[in-house]
Amino acid sequence: MSRPDTARYTESHEWAQLDGDIVTLGITDFAVEHLGDIVFVDLPEAGTELDVGETACEIESVKAVGEVYAPVAGTIEAVNEGLADDPSTLASEPFGGGWLIKIRVSDASALESLMDLAAYEKHLESADPG
Protein backbone atom coordinates (compact mmCIF):
# COMPACT_ATOMS: atom_id res chain seq x y z
CA MET A 1 0.00 0.00 0.00
CA SER A 2 1.78 3.12 -1.08
CA ARG A 3 0.58 6.41 0.30
CA PRO A 4 0.84 9.20 -2.28
CA ASP A 5 3.42 11.82 -1.34
CA THR A 6 1.52 14.46 -3.29
CA ALA A 7 -1.52 14.25 -0.97
CA ARG A 8 -2.09 16.05 2.33
CA TYR A 9 -3.26 14.18 5.42
CA THR A 10 -5.39 14.89 8.48
CA GLU A 11 -5.04 13.68 12.05
CA SER A 12 -8.37 11.89 11.61
CA HIS A 13 -6.87 9.88 8.72
CA GLU A 14 -8.38 11.53 5.66
CA TRP A 15 -6.22 12.22 2.63
CA ALA A 16 -6.81 15.15 0.27
CA GLN A 17 -5.29 15.50 -3.18
CA LEU A 18 -5.43 18.89 -4.91
CA ASP A 19 -5.70 19.07 -8.70
CA GLY A 20 -6.49 22.56 -10.04
CA ASP A 21 -9.41 23.72 -7.91
CA ILE A 22 -10.66 20.18 -7.22
CA VAL A 23 -9.76 18.33 -4.01
CA THR A 24 -10.23 14.56 -4.06
CA LEU A 25 -10.96 13.25 -0.57
CA GLY A 26 -10.50 9.76 0.79
CA ILE A 27 -9.48 7.88 3.92
CA THR A 28 -6.12 6.28 4.51
CA ASP A 29 -5.20 2.61 4.72
CA PHE A 30 -4.85 3.11 8.47
CA ALA A 31 -8.47 4.31 8.73
CA VAL A 32 -9.64 1.36 6.62
CA GLU A 33 -7.76 -1.09 8.83
CA HIS A 34 -9.10 0.55 11.97
CA LEU A 35 -12.73 0.40 10.82
CA GLY A 36 -12.59 -3.30 10.06
CA ASP A 37 -15.14 -4.90 7.72
CA ILE A 38 -16.67 -1.99 5.79
CA VAL A 39 -20.27 -2.73 4.85
CA PHE A 40 -21.58 0.60 3.58
CA VAL A 41 -20.42 4.02 2.48
CA ASP A 42 -23.05 6.71 2.98
CA LEU A 43 -22.14 9.31 0.36
CA PRO A 44 -23.46 12.86 0.17
CA GLU A 45 -25.11 14.29 -2.93
CA ALA A 46 -23.19 16.20 -5.54
CA GLY A 47 -23.87 19.91 -5.19
CA THR A 48 -23.81 19.83 -1.38
CA GLU A 49 -21.89 22.69 0.22
CA LEU A 50 -19.35 21.71 2.85
CA ASP A 51 -17.68 23.77 5.56
CA VAL A 52 -14.29 22.90 6.99
CA GLY A 53 -14.72 20.16 9.57
CA GLU A 54 -18.21 19.23 8.45
CA THR A 55 -19.13 15.55 8.07
CA ALA A 56 -18.69 14.79 4.37
CA CYS A 57 -19.69 11.15 4.47
CA GLU A 58 -20.04 8.23 6.87
CA ILE A 59 -18.62 4.74 6.64
CA GLU A 60 -20.33 1.83 8.34
CA SER A 61 -18.35 -1.18 9.42
CA VAL A 62 -19.83 -4.14 11.28
CA LYS A 63 -19.06 -2.74 14.73
CA ALA A 64 -18.57 0.99 14.21
CA VAL A 65 -19.33 4.02 12.12
CA GLY A 66 -16.61 6.33 10.88
CA GLU A 67 -17.22 9.96 9.98
CA VAL A 68 -15.19 11.57 7.23
CA TYR A 69 -14.62 15.28 7.73
CA ALA A 70 -14.11 17.87 5.02
CA PRO A 71 -10.63 19.36 5.44
CA VAL A 72 -11.54 22.23 3.10
CA ALA A 73 -14.70 24.18 2.35
CA GLY A 74 -16.31 23.89 -1.06
CA THR A 75 -19.02 22.31 -3.16
CA ILE A 76 -19.20 18.58 -3.79
CA GLU A 77 -18.42 18.17 -7.48
CA ALA A 78 -18.64 14.38 -7.65
CA VAL A 79 -19.08 11.34 -5.42
CA ASN A 80 -17.74 7.83 -5.97
CA GLU A 81 -21.14 6.21 -6.66
CA GLY A 82 -19.63 2.78 -7.13
CA LEU A 83 -18.84 2.57 -3.42
CA ALA A 84 -22.53 2.73 -2.49
CA ASP A 85 -23.09 -0.64 -4.16
CA ASP A 86 -19.71 -2.18 -3.48
CA PRO A 87 -17.64 -0.68 -0.67
CA SER A 88 -14.87 -3.26 -1.09
CA THR A 89 -12.86 -0.94 -3.37
CA LEU A 90 -12.43 1.37 -0.39
CA ALA A 91 -10.64 -1.38 1.51
CA SER A 92 -8.57 -2.60 -1.43
CA GLU A 93 -7.61 0.76 -2.97
CA PRO A 94 -8.11 3.52 -0.39
CA PHE A 95 -5.81 5.92 -2.32
CA GLY A 96 -7.11 5.02 -5.77
CA GLY A 97 -10.47 3.58 -6.78
CA GLY A 98 -11.66 4.00 -3.21
CA TRP A 99 -11.73 7.81 -3.27
CA LEU A 100 -14.91 9.23 -1.70
CA ILE A 101 -15.75 12.68 -3.01
CA LYS A 102 -14.38 15.50 -5.11
CA ILE A 103 -14.78 18.99 -3.70
CA ARG A 104 -14.56 22.17 -5.81
CA VAL A 105 -12.76 24.70 -3.64
CA SER A 106 -12.45 28.46 -3.96
CA ASP A 107 -9.53 28.62 -1.56
CA ALA A 108 -7.23 25.63 -1.38
CA SER A 109 -4.87 27.23 1.13
CA ALA A 110 -6.54 25.35 4.01
CA LEU A 111 -4.77 22.25 2.69
CA GLU A 112 -1.43 23.78 3.55
CA SER A 113 -2.16 23.43 7.26
CA LEU A 114 -2.60 19.67 6.82
CA MET A 115 0.24 17.17 7.17
CA ASP A 116 2.45 16.06 4.35
CA LEU A 117 3.21 12.37 4.00
CA ALA A 118 6.28 12.44 6.23
CA ALA A 119 4.41 14.22 9.00
CA TYR A 120 1.44 11.85 8.66
CA GLU A 121 3.64 8.78 8.93
CA LYS A 122 5.18 10.24 12.04
CA HIS A 123 1.63 10.83 13.34
CA LEU A 124 0.84 7.15 12.68
CA GLU A 125 3.75 6.02 14.80
CA SER A 126 2.18 7.73 17.77
CA ALA A 127 -1.37 6.60 16.92
CA ASP A 128 -3.08 3.85 18.84
CA PRO A 129 -3.20 0.83 16.55
CA GLY A 130 -6.21 -0.55 18.44
Place this chain on the structure above:
Amino acid sequence: MGESLRHTPLTAWHADHGARMVPFAGFSMPVQYEAGIQAEVKIVREEAALFDLCHMGRLVLRGPDRVRAADHVLSQNVEEKVPLGAIRYALICAPDGGVIDDVLVYKEADAIHVVINASGRITDPAHFREHIGAFDVELEDVSDEQTMIAIQGPKAKDVLPAVCDVDLSTLKYYRFARAHLHNGVEVMVSRTGYTGEDGFELFFDVDHAVTIWNALVEAGAKPCGLGARDVCRTEAGMPLYGHEMNREISPLEAGLEFGMDLKKDFIGADALRNQREEGVARSLVGLSVEGRRVPREGCTVMNQGETVGIVTSGTFSPTLNRPIAMALVRSDLAREGVSLDVELRAGKTIPATTEGMPFYSRKRKKKAPGA
Protein backbone atom coordinates in the same frame (compact mmCIF):
# COMPACT_ATOMS: atom_id res chain seq x y z
CA MET B 1 -2.65 3.40 26.96
CA GLY B 2 -0.75 3.30 30.20
CA GLU B 3 -3.46 1.66 32.30
CA SER B 4 -2.49 -1.74 33.49
CA LEU B 5 -4.64 -4.37 31.87
CA ARG B 6 -5.03 -7.85 33.26
CA HIS B 7 -4.06 -10.79 31.10
CA THR B 8 -5.83 -14.11 30.72
CA PRO B 9 -3.69 -17.26 30.39
CA LEU B 10 -4.31 -16.91 26.63
CA THR B 11 -3.61 -13.20 26.10
CA ALA B 12 -0.09 -13.86 24.82
CA TRP B 13 -1.40 -16.55 22.48
CA HIS B 14 -3.93 -14.14 20.96
CA ALA B 15 -1.35 -11.41 20.44
CA ASP B 16 1.05 -13.94 18.85
CA HIS B 17 -1.66 -15.09 16.44
CA GLY B 18 -2.64 -11.80 14.85
CA ALA B 19 -5.41 -10.73 17.20
CA ARG B 20 -6.25 -7.09 17.59
CA MET B 21 -6.20 -6.63 21.36
CA VAL B 22 -8.47 -4.16 23.11
CA PRO B 23 -9.16 -3.29 26.73
CA PHE B 24 -12.35 -4.97 27.91
CA ALA B 25 -13.54 -4.80 31.53
CA GLY B 26 -9.95 -4.33 32.65
CA PHE B 27 -8.56 -7.20 30.57
CA SER B 28 -6.56 -7.22 27.36
CA MET B 29 -8.83 -9.24 25.07
CA PRO B 30 -8.92 -10.10 21.36
CA VAL B 31 -11.67 -8.15 19.55
CA GLN B 32 -10.86 -9.93 16.29
CA TYR B 33 -8.18 -11.91 14.50
CA GLU B 34 -6.86 -11.13 11.03
CA ALA B 35 -9.87 -12.66 9.23
CA GLY B 36 -12.13 -9.96 10.65
CA ILE B 37 -15.47 -9.91 12.39
CA GLN B 38 -17.61 -10.88 9.38
CA ALA B 39 -15.51 -13.97 8.70
CA GLU B 40 -15.54 -14.89 12.40
CA VAL B 41 -19.33 -14.59 12.61
CA LYS B 42 -19.51 -17.00 9.67
CA ILE B 43 -17.26 -19.41 11.56
CA VAL B 44 -19.68 -19.33 14.51
CA ARG B 45 -22.69 -19.91 12.25
CA GLU B 46 -21.15 -22.60 10.07
CA GLU B 47 -18.12 -24.14 11.78
CA ALA B 48 -16.62 -24.26 15.26
CA ALA B 49 -15.45 -21.01 16.86
CA LEU B 50 -13.19 -20.83 19.89
CA PHE B 51 -13.53 -18.01 22.43
CA ASP B 52 -11.33 -17.13 25.40
CA LEU B 53 -13.72 -16.33 28.26
CA CYS B 54 -11.19 -16.42 31.08
CA HIS B 55 -12.00 -12.79 31.81
CA MET B 56 -15.48 -13.81 32.98
CA GLY B 57 -15.92 -14.69 36.64
CA ARG B 58 -16.76 -18.01 38.32
CA LEU B 59 -18.12 -18.17 41.85
CA VAL B 60 -18.87 -21.34 43.79
CA LEU B 61 -21.24 -21.67 46.74
CA ARG B 62 -20.70 -24.67 49.04
CA GLY B 63 -22.14 -25.70 52.37
CA PRO B 64 -25.49 -26.83 53.75
CA ASP B 65 -27.30 -23.55 52.89
CA ARG B 66 -25.86 -23.13 49.38
CA VAL B 67 -29.24 -23.38 47.64
CA ARG B 68 -30.98 -21.07 50.10
CA ALA B 69 -28.15 -18.54 49.79
CA ALA B 70 -28.33 -18.70 45.99
CA ASP B 71 -32.09 -18.26 46.13
CA HIS B 72 -31.73 -15.22 48.35
CA VAL B 73 -29.39 -13.45 45.94
CA LEU B 74 -30.49 -14.78 42.54
CA SER B 75 -33.80 -14.15 40.75
CA GLN B 76 -34.15 -17.74 39.56
CA ASN B 77 -35.72 -20.39 41.80
CA VAL B 78 -32.68 -22.62 42.30
CA GLU B 79 -34.40 -24.86 44.87
CA GLU B 80 -37.47 -25.78 42.83
CA LYS B 81 -36.86 -24.88 39.20
CA VAL B 82 -33.28 -25.95 38.57
CA PRO B 83 -32.72 -29.72 38.42
CA LEU B 84 -29.35 -31.17 39.38
CA GLY B 85 -27.02 -30.97 36.41
CA ALA B 86 -29.01 -28.13 34.87
CA ILE B 87 -28.16 -24.49 34.18
CA ARG B 88 -30.48 -21.49 34.25
CA TYR B 89 -30.23 -17.80 33.43
CA ALA B 90 -30.63 -15.57 36.47
CA LEU B 91 -30.16 -12.00 37.63
CA ILE B 92 -28.52 -10.46 40.64
CA CYS B 93 -30.74 -7.52 41.56
CA ALA B 94 -30.41 -4.59 43.89
CA PRO B 95 -33.23 -4.00 46.40
CA ASP B 96 -34.79 -1.49 43.98
CA GLY B 97 -34.95 -4.16 41.24
CA GLY B 98 -32.08 -2.72 39.19
CA VAL B 99 -29.69 -5.30 37.79
CA ILE B 100 -26.26 -5.77 39.36
CA ASP B 101 -25.37 -8.56 36.92
CA ASP B 102 -26.85 -11.32 34.82
CA VAL B 103 -25.46 -14.78 35.38
CA LEU B 104 -25.79 -18.47 34.66
CA VAL B 105 -26.39 -20.67 37.68
CA TYR B 106 -25.24 -24.31 37.64
CA LYS B 107 -26.73 -26.70 40.18
CA GLU B 108 -24.49 -29.57 41.22
CA ALA B 109 -25.04 -32.10 44.02
CA ASP B 110 -22.66 -30.37 46.42
CA ALA B 111 -22.14 -26.95 44.86
CA ILE B 112 -23.80 -24.06 43.11
CA HIS B 113 -21.68 -22.48 40.39
CA VAL B 114 -22.38 -18.94 39.24
CA VAL B 115 -20.82 -17.65 36.02
CA ILE B 116 -20.69 -13.87 36.07
CA ASN B 117 -19.66 -11.11 33.67
CA ALA B 118 -16.12 -9.75 33.67
CA SER B 119 -17.54 -6.39 34.73
CA GLY B 120 -18.96 -8.04 37.86
CA ARG B 121 -15.78 -9.65 39.12
CA ILE B 122 -15.41 -7.16 41.96
CA THR B 123 -19.02 -6.20 42.60
CA ASP B 124 -20.70 -9.62 42.46
CA PRO B 125 -18.62 -11.48 45.07
CA ALA B 126 -18.86 -8.40 47.33
CA HIS B 127 -22.64 -8.39 46.92
CA PHE B 128 -22.87 -12.10 47.71
CA ARG B 129 -20.68 -11.73 50.79
CA GLU B 130 -22.76 -8.80 52.00
CA HIS B 131 -25.99 -10.78 51.77
CA ILE B 132 -25.18 -14.40 52.63
CA GLY B 133 -23.82 -13.86 56.13
CA ALA B 134 -26.88 -15.41 57.74
CA PHE B 135 -26.45 -18.68 55.83
CA ASP B 136 -24.18 -21.63 56.50
CA VAL B 137 -22.41 -21.29 53.17
CA GLU B 138 -18.98 -20.56 51.75
CA LEU B 139 -18.38 -18.45 48.68
CA GLU B 140 -15.27 -19.15 46.66
CA ASP B 141 -14.11 -17.02 43.75
CA VAL B 142 -12.33 -19.43 41.39
CA SER B 143 -12.06 -16.98 38.48
CA ASP B 144 -8.27 -16.84 38.54
CA GLU B 145 -7.80 -20.57 39.05
CA GLN B 146 -10.00 -21.68 36.18
CA THR B 147 -9.76 -21.49 32.44
CA MET B 148 -13.09 -20.72 30.75
CA ILE B 149 -13.33 -21.19 27.01
CA ALA B 150 -16.26 -21.62 24.64
CA ILE B 151 -16.57 -23.69 21.50
CA GLN B 152 -19.52 -22.46 19.47
CA GLY B 153 -21.07 -23.47 16.20
CA PRO B 154 -22.65 -26.42 14.41
CA LYS B 155 -19.33 -28.27 14.33
CA ALA B 156 -18.54 -27.70 18.02
CA LYS B 157 -19.81 -31.19 18.81
CA ASP B 158 -17.41 -32.67 16.26
CA VAL B 159 -14.41 -30.83 17.68
CA LEU B 160 -15.00 -31.32 21.39
CA PRO B 161 -14.26 -35.10 21.48
CA ALA B 162 -10.71 -34.32 20.38
CA VAL B 163 -9.94 -32.90 23.83
CA CYS B 164 -12.59 -34.23 26.15
CA ASP B 165 -14.30 -37.53 27.00
CA VAL B 166 -17.71 -36.06 27.88
CA ASP B 167 -20.69 -38.12 26.69
CA LEU B 168 -22.40 -35.80 24.20
CA SER B 169 -25.39 -38.12 23.77
CA THR B 170 -26.54 -37.28 27.31
CA LEU B 171 -25.32 -33.69 27.51
CA LYS B 172 -28.42 -31.72 26.51
CA TYR B 173 -28.84 -27.97 26.01
CA TYR B 174 -28.31 -26.01 29.27
CA ARG B 175 -26.98 -29.08 31.06
CA PHE B 176 -23.46 -29.68 32.35
CA ALA B 177 -21.31 -32.65 33.26
CA ARG B 178 -17.94 -33.53 34.75
CA ALA B 179 -15.48 -35.21 32.43
CA HIS B 180 -11.78 -35.42 31.70
CA LEU B 181 -9.60 -33.68 29.20
CA HIS B 182 -7.39 -35.88 27.03
CA ASN B 183 -4.48 -35.21 29.41
CA GLY B 184 -6.49 -36.51 32.34
CA VAL B 185 -7.33 -33.11 33.84
CA GLU B 186 -10.83 -32.75 35.24
CA VAL B 187 -13.19 -30.49 33.31
CA MET B 188 -16.72 -29.19 33.75
CA VAL B 189 -18.49 -29.01 30.39
CA SER B 190 -21.73 -27.15 29.82
CA ARG B 191 -23.85 -27.07 26.68
CA THR B 192 -24.23 -23.31 26.74
CA GLY B 193 -23.04 -20.24 24.91
CA TYR B 194 -23.80 -16.71 23.93
CA THR B 195 -24.02 -16.96 20.17
CA GLY B 196 -27.33 -18.60 19.30
CA GLU B 197 -25.57 -21.75 18.11
CA ASP B 198 -25.05 -25.16 19.63
CA GLY B 199 -21.87 -25.19 21.64
CA PHE B 200 -20.03 -25.79 24.84
CA GLU B 201 -18.26 -23.94 27.60
CA LEU B 202 -15.34 -25.63 29.36
CA PHE B 203 -14.05 -24.94 32.86
CA PHE B 204 -10.72 -26.42 33.92
CA ASP B 205 -7.48 -25.71 35.70
CA VAL B 206 -5.80 -22.53 34.52
CA ASP B 207 -2.41 -24.21 33.99
CA HIS B 208 -3.78 -26.19 31.04
CA ALA B 209 -5.32 -23.28 29.15
CA VAL B 210 -2.79 -23.04 26.34
CA THR B 211 -2.42 -26.83 25.89
CA ILE B 212 -6.15 -27.39 25.51
CA TRP B 213 -6.63 -24.26 23.38
CA ASN B 214 -3.92 -25.49 21.00
CA ALA B 215 -5.45 -28.97 20.90
CA LEU B 216 -8.83 -27.48 19.98
CA VAL B 217 -7.26 -25.37 17.25
CA GLU B 218 -5.49 -28.50 15.99
CA ALA B 219 -8.87 -30.27 15.94
CA GLY B 220 -10.37 -27.57 13.72
CA ALA B 221 -11.83 -24.98 16.06
CA LYS B 222 -11.04 -21.43 14.92
CA PRO B 223 -10.22 -18.67 17.42
CA CYS B 224 -12.63 -15.74 17.26
CA GLY B 225 -12.74 -12.46 19.11
CA LEU B 226 -15.19 -10.61 21.28
CA GLY B 227 -16.37 -8.58 18.27
CA ALA B 228 -17.87 -11.64 16.60
CA ARG B 229 -19.27 -12.86 19.92
CA ASP B 230 -21.07 -9.54 20.42
CA VAL B 231 -22.48 -9.60 16.88
CA CYS B 232 -23.67 -13.18 17.33
CA ARG B 233 -25.38 -12.51 20.64
CA THR B 234 -27.10 -9.46 19.12
CA GLU B 235 -28.30 -11.52 16.15
CA ALA B 236 -29.62 -14.07 18.64
CA GLY B 237 -31.47 -11.32 20.56
CA MET B 238 -29.51 -11.98 23.75
CA PRO B 239 -29.15 -9.09 26.20
CA LEU B 240 -25.74 -7.88 27.36
CA TYR B 241 -25.22 -6.50 30.84
CA GLY B 242 -24.51 -2.78 30.79
CA HIS B 243 -26.42 -2.39 27.54
CA GLU B 244 -29.88 -3.99 27.64
CA MET B 245 -29.97 -4.03 31.45
CA ASN B 246 -28.10 -2.32 34.26
CA ARG B 247 -28.73 -0.72 37.62
CA GLU B 248 -31.15 1.70 35.94
CA ILE B 249 -32.83 -0.73 33.52
CA SER B 250 -34.95 -3.33 35.26
CA PRO B 251 -35.22 -6.94 34.10
CA LEU B 252 -38.92 -6.40 33.42
CA GLU B 253 -38.08 -3.59 31.02
CA ALA B 254 -35.47 -5.80 29.37
CA GLY B 255 -37.98 -8.64 28.95
CA LEU B 256 -36.13 -11.05 31.25
CA GLU B 257 -39.10 -12.56 33.11
CA PHE B 258 -37.89 -16.00 32.03
CA GLY B 259 -34.91 -15.55 34.35
CA MET B 260 -36.99 -14.72 37.42
CA ASP B 261 -39.41 -16.39 39.78
CA LEU B 262 -41.41 -13.53 41.30
CA LYS B 263 -43.37 -16.03 43.43
CA LYS B 264 -40.28 -16.51 45.62
CA ASP B 265 -38.38 -13.98 47.69
CA PHE B 266 -35.00 -12.66 46.62
CA ILE B 267 -33.24 -9.31 46.86
CA GLY B 268 -35.20 -6.99 44.59
CA ALA B 269 -38.29 -9.23 44.33
CA ASP B 270 -40.62 -6.81 46.14
CA ALA B 271 -39.66 -3.91 43.91
CA LEU B 272 -40.02 -6.08 40.81
CA ARG B 273 -43.44 -7.37 41.89
CA ASN B 274 -44.56 -3.75 42.30
CA GLN B 275 -43.15 -2.86 38.91
CA ARG B 276 -44.99 -5.76 37.30
CA GLU B 277 -48.21 -4.70 39.00
CA GLU B 278 -47.86 -1.10 37.84
CA GLY B 279 -46.47 -1.90 34.41
CA VAL B 280 -43.11 -0.70 33.11
CA ALA B 281 -42.67 2.57 31.24
CA ARG B 282 -40.09 1.19 28.80
CA SER B 283 -39.65 -2.13 27.03
CA LEU B 284 -36.95 -3.67 24.92
CA VAL B 285 -37.68 -4.14 21.21
CA GLY B 286 -35.79 -5.14 18.12
CA LEU B 287 -35.39 -2.57 15.35
CA SER B 288 -35.01 -3.06 11.63
CA VAL B 289 -34.19 -0.28 9.18
CA GLU B 290 -34.29 0.30 5.45
CA GLY B 291 -30.86 0.48 3.89
CA ARG B 292 -27.49 -0.15 5.47
CA ARG B 293 -27.04 2.62 8.00
CA VAL B 294 -26.74 1.05 11.46
CA PRO B 295 -28.53 2.34 14.56
CA ARG B 296 -25.75 2.33 17.16
CA GLU B 297 -25.84 2.18 20.95
CA GLY B 298 -26.87 5.54 22.37
CA CYS B 299 -28.80 6.76 19.33
CA THR B 300 -32.09 8.45 20.23
CA VAL B 301 -35.31 6.77 19.10
CA MET B 302 -38.11 9.12 18.04
CA ASN B 303 -41.79 8.81 17.27
CA GLN B 304 -43.37 11.66 15.32
CA GLY B 305 -40.68 14.05 16.47
CA GLU B 306 -40.86 13.03 20.13
CA THR B 307 -38.06 11.19 21.94
CA VAL B 308 -39.41 7.76 22.94
CA GLY B 309 -36.32 5.71 23.63
CA ILE B 310 -32.69 4.84 23.08
CA VAL B 311 -30.75 2.22 21.15
CA THR B 312 -29.03 -0.18 23.56
CA SER B 313 -27.10 -2.30 21.02
CA GLY B 314 -26.74 -2.06 17.27
CA THR B 315 -24.62 -3.76 14.68
CA PHE B 316 -24.50 -4.75 11.07
CA SER B 317 -25.54 -8.41 10.94
CA PRO B 318 -23.31 -10.35 8.54
CA THR B 319 -25.60 -13.39 8.84
CA LEU B 320 -28.72 -11.47 7.83
CA ASN B 321 -26.82 -8.96 5.66
CA ARG B 322 -28.62 -6.00 7.21
CA PRO B 323 -28.42 -3.72 10.24
CA ILE B 324 -30.09 -4.87 13.48
CA ALA B 325 -30.54 -3.09 16.78
CA MET B 326 -32.17 -3.36 20.17
CA ALA B 327 -33.82 -0.36 21.79
CA LEU B 328 -35.61 0.52 24.99
CA VAL B 329 -38.75 2.37 23.96
CA ARG B 330 -41.95 3.64 25.56
CA SER B 331 -43.94 0.52 26.39
CA ASP B 332 -47.01 1.50 24.36
CA LEU B 333 -44.80 1.41 21.25
CA ALA B 334 -43.32 -2.00 22.05
CA ARG B 335 -45.37 -3.89 19.50
CA GLU B 336 -44.29 -5.43 16.24
CA GLY B 337 -44.37 -3.23 13.14
CA VAL B 338 -44.38 0.21 14.80
CA SER B 339 -42.76 2.95 12.68
CA LEU B 340 -40.11 4.92 14.53
CA ASP B 341 -37.10 7.08 13.67
CA VAL B 342 -33.52 6.68 14.83
CA GLU B 343 -31.27 9.72 15.11
CA LEU B 344 -27.87 8.56 13.88
CA ARG B 345 -26.35 11.91 14.81
CA ALA B 346 -27.60 15.48 15.16
CA GLY B 347 -29.57 16.28 12.04
CA LYS B 348 -29.49 12.77 10.55
CA THR B 349 -32.47 10.53 11.13
CA ILE B 350 -33.50 7.25 9.50
CA PRO B 351 -36.81 5.38 9.65
CA ALA B 352 -36.94 2.15 11.68
CA THR B 353 -39.56 -0.47 12.42
CA THR B 354 -39.98 -2.52 15.59
CA GLU B 355 -39.25 -6.18 15.05
CA GLY B 356 -39.55 -9.33 17.14
CA MET B 357 -36.45 -11.03 18.47
CA PRO B 358 -34.34 -13.04 18.03
CA PHE B 359 -33.29 -11.60 14.69
CA TYR B 360 -31.58 -14.90 13.95
CA SER B 361 -32.44 -18.32 15.28
CA ARG B 362 -31.02 -21.64 14.20
CA LYS B 363 -34.43 -23.17 14.94
CA ARG B 364 -36.73 -21.16 17.18
CA LYS B 365 -39.58 -18.94 16.05
CA LYS B 366 -39.54 -15.21 16.72
CA LYS B 367 -41.22 -13.67 19.69
CA ALA B 368 -43.16 -10.46 19.10
CA PRO B 369 -41.99 -7.45 21.12
CA GLY B 370 -43.86 -7.15 24.40
CA ALA B 371 -45.08 -10.78 24.16
